[in-house]
Amino acid sequence: MSKASLELGGGNWAAKDGNLLGYAVGDTSGKYLPREFTFSRGADIAATRVNKDGLIEKYRENLLLHSNTFSNAVWAGASTTETGGQSGYDGTNNAWLLEKLVANGNIEQSVSASNLLTYSVYAKAGTKDWLRLNIVGLANAYFDLANGVVGSTGGAPAITSAMVNAGGGWWRCSFTYQNSSTTGVSIYVADADNDSSGTSGNIYIQDAQLEYGLVATDYIESGSSTGKAGVLDNLPRIDYTSGNAQLLMEPSRTNKLTHSEYFGDWSSSGVNLDLGYEAPDGTNSAYKISITGGSSERYLYKSGSVLSTDSRSIWAKTVSGTGTVNLLTYYENTNNLFTITNDWQRFEISSVTTSTGDTNFYAVDFRGDSTLTEVLIWGAQAETGSYATSYIPTYGAQDTRNADTCTTTSSNLISSQLFSMFFEHTPTGGGFSGSTPAFELNIQGTSDNVSFYVNNSGIDDGLNIYLGPTNGGYIWGTGTNDGWTVNQKSKVALTYDGDNLRYFINGVLHNSQTGVSFTDADTSLYITHAKGNKLEQALVFPTALTDQEAIALTTL
Helix, strand or coil, X not given: CCXXXXXXXXXXXXXXXXXXEEEEECCCCCCXXXXXXXXXXXXXXXXXXXXXXXCXXXXXXXXXXXXXXXXXXXXXXXXXXXXXEECCCCCCCCEEEEEECCCCCEEEEEEEEEEEEEEEEEEEECCCCEEEEEECCCEEEEEECCCCEEEEEEECCEEEEEEEEEECCEEEEEEEEEEEEEEEEEEEEECECCECCCCCEEEEEEEEEEEXXXXXXXXXXXXXXXXXXXXXXXXXXXXXXXXXXXEEXXXXXXXXXXXXXXXXXXXXXXXXXXXXXXXCCCCCCEEEEEECCCCCCCEEEECCCCCCCCEEEEEEEXXXXXXXXXXXXXXXXXXXXXXXXXXXXXXXXXXXXXXXXXXXXXXEECCCCCCCCEEEEEEEEEECCCCCCCCCXXXXXXXXXXXXXXXXXXXXXXXXXXXXXXXXXXECCCCCCCCCCCEEEECCCCXXXXXXXXXXXXXXXXXXXXXXXXXXXXXXXCCCCCCCCCCXXXXXXXXXXXXXXXXXXXXXXXXXXXXXXXXXXXXXXEEECCCCEEEEEEEEXXXXXXXXXXHHHHCC
């Protein structure tokens, strides 16, 4: 609406230097005027979002330095020569000829990393047909560049090796492994499978990468610092779970499962595990879990410190068709059935009760009334809280996503004598207790504010409005019959004409209060996580909207 002094979202989301940009339309110029919000989640690599393509997007990092400058000093050559300017897999001249001069000639980079890692490089046969990828002192994988066949692997322990045809004789060779301490990686010119003893020969190489996870993801160039992509530190998470762009705001949570995707590290009985199926993040990192037959104990579980009161979640789908299977259960319970289709879905449960205090997380349990004999799974999570939040990937240790915070201060956004505010959002959690609102407009800085809270205590279940100390510090509850529901979109407006405060939700005037007074002109606006908040749009007006305008604005 043209009257607004601040517009945020509504299909026009933008970020600048990691911060969120709101905007307004100038009265005379008609141009957008930026309104910058300070956004923060801290140094956080655990946050994810659903992107425009409907895929789970994570933080990604190439842990290597100078990942395609093999002549740089970070790559310590052991009797090799590295010649740049070679024709590469991507049509550039950015490839390198790696020539060994002695037996076991290689280049090596020191690096400090641990847990679940994938090491990859693009390579092409030269005078030699074999590549050896080495995790220094831990493991090796050999690749036949002439025939596209993975050779011997071992150590670390090794999990899997793969070759992806990049065209023109080029292959992307990757090696996934798990260990407590990686100190370096190296690239060898090999002579045959399990043999790099020859004293001469060459291969072509390009674009090395070391990253967390089960698979090699899209290459990220690095230089004097590591390469980073995806959901970066402090990046506002514009999320498309609903199909529309929404600002995802959540509290801090910890995934208590040490491996959320590597189910080969979990315990099992009577089932077979196959890695390599397309997952909700677009990579081939999902597992197929299938009954092997014979045993009556047919399940996959993770032992540990998961509580019966934790919220549990996992993605699952069938290979084909539809059926039922027990998910997210505990040992006593074999009737926690979900209907699974051949589309990926995230399944969730909260606050299960056990009589034995079982701390195991049973991802899949084919006992009980299950009709399926196989199922694909990905992305398991156990978190302390009454509802499940967005996915937190783990690669060998528990990880924590920090809380999202978003605030702006501007003296010309609003008047303390006349204002209106509107937001369209989907509350993702209930059971609020404490002092963090879902949406807050500070009218008097530290003295007074107008805040919207998610609450479910007593008669004031639902969305509540709090006015600061000048107006008695009371909570104005909307009650249980206002149309506000967790996980359903709502449109909310508040108008103030200097005396009368009026509250509208979903096209209805819900309540009003006279004798309300704000005297200070400070106008800090906060968007906070409360119990989870997906904000689709927010508007602030320096005038009081009419009832007709407010009703039209909030009608679903």
